[in-house]
Amino acid sequence: MAEPVLEILELRKTFGALKATDGVSLTLMPGEIHALIGPNGAGKSTLIHQISGSIRPNSGTIRFLGQDMAGLDMAARARLGLGRSFQISSLVQEFSALRNVMLAVQARQGSSFRFFRPVMGDPTLTEPAMAMLERVGLAGRAHMPAAELSHGERRQLEIAIALALGSKAFLFDEPMAGMGPEGSKSLTKFLDGLRHEAPILLVEHDMDAVFALADRISVLVYGRVVATGTVDVIRNDPEVRRAYLGEAA
Numbered sequence: 425m426a427e428p429v430l431e432i433l434e435l436r437k438t439f440g441a442l443k444a445t446d447g448v449s450l451t452l453m454p455g456e457i458h459a460l461i462g463p464n465g466a467g468k469s470t471l472i473h474q475i476s477g478s479i480r481p482n483s484g485t486i487r488f489l490g491q492d493m494a495g496l497d498m499a500a501r502a503r504l505g506l507g508r509s510f511q512i513s514s515l516v517q518e519f520s521a522l523r524n525v526m527l528a529v530q531a532r533q534g535s536s537f538r539f540f541r542p543v544m545g546d547p548t549l550t551e552p553a554m555a556m557l558e559r560v561g562l563a564g565r566a567h568m569p570a571a572e573l574s575h576g577e578r579r580q581l582e583i584a585i586a587l588a589l590g591s592k593a594f595l596f597d598e599p600m601a602g603m604g605p606e607g608s609k610s611l612t613k614f615l616d617g618l619r620h621e622a623p624i625l626l627v628e629h630d631m632d633a634v635f636a637l638a639d640r641i642s643v644l645v646y647g648r649v650v651a652t653g654t655v656d657v658i659r660n661d662p663e664v665r666r667a668y669l670g671e672a673a
C-alpha cells in the first residue's frame with residue numbers, strides 16, 4: 425500500500441481547560457482529497473494550524489513525507505512543500521499573473537544572479553511560469569494584473585504559485601468562503617483536478633463541494649474524529665447525521 429503523504433497521530437492541543445484537539449489521528453494519501461467537516465468550534469482550524477506549524481501541539485506526531493515535523497516552523501514546513509493555504513495571500517496585486525508565478529519560479533531556483541537581467545524576457549523563468557499557469561487553467565489570463573482577476577482566478581493563481589514553489593500537499597481552510605454559486609462550482613471543478621498534482625486536506629462548510637470532491641471525509645466533533653469514511657459511509661452514519669448533518673443530509 426502507498427505511504428501516506430501526511431500522517432497525524434494522537435494529536436492534542438488544549439487552550440486552558442478546552443480540548444481543542446483531543447487525540448486526532450488521520451492520514452492524507454497520494455492523490456486524495458480528504459475533507460474535514462464538523463460544527464463550528466469543533467477544532468478544524470486549530471488542527472490545520474498545527475499541521476502548518478502556526479500552533480504548537482501539546483503532544484502527538486505530525487509526519488509529512490515520512491519526516492517528523494516537530495521543531496520545524498511554518499517556513500521550514502513550507503519549504504518542504506507543506507502548509508500553503510488560501511489564508512496566506514502571496515500575490516503582488518499590481519504584477520501580472522505571469523510575473524507573480526515567475527517570482528515563485530525564481531525563488532525556487534534561488535537565482536539571485538539574475539537581478540541584473542531583464543526578468544520578463546528570460547525564458548528560463550517565463551516558460552516554467554507559463555506552463556504552471558496552463559496547469560491551473562489560467563494561461564489566458566497570463567498578462568492580466570492579479571488585482572483584476574476574479575476571486576476564483578486569484579485562488580487558481582495562488583495555487584500556481586504554491587506549485588511553482590514546490591508544494592507537495594495542500595491544506596485548505598474554507599476555500600469556498602466568499603465565493604458565489606458560480607465561483608464555488610468552478611473552484612470545485614478546479615480542486616477536483618488539483619488532487620492529481622498534490623493531495624488536499626480540505627476544511628469546508630459547503631457540503632455540496634465536500635460531497636462532490638472528497639475521497640474520504642473525517643467528522644470532527646469537540647476535537648475528536650467521530651467518523652472517517654467515504655462520502656456514502658459518512659452520509660449514512662447515524663451518529664454523524666445526529667451530531668452534524670441533521671436532516672439536510
Ligand SMILES: Nc1ncnc2c1ncn2[C@@H]1O[C@H](COP(=O)(O)OP(=O)(O)OP(=O)(O)O)[C@@H](O)[C@H]1O
Nearest residue numbers: 439442443444462463464465466467468469470471
Ligand atoms: N487561540 C485560542 N485561544 C483559545 N481558544 C481558542 C483559540 N483558538 C481556538 N480556540 C477555541 O478552540 C475551539 C476550536 O476552534 P476552531 O477555530 O479550531 O474550530 P473550527 O472547527 O475551525 O470552527 P469554525 O467552523 O467555526 O471555523 C473553539 O472552542 C475555539 O473557541
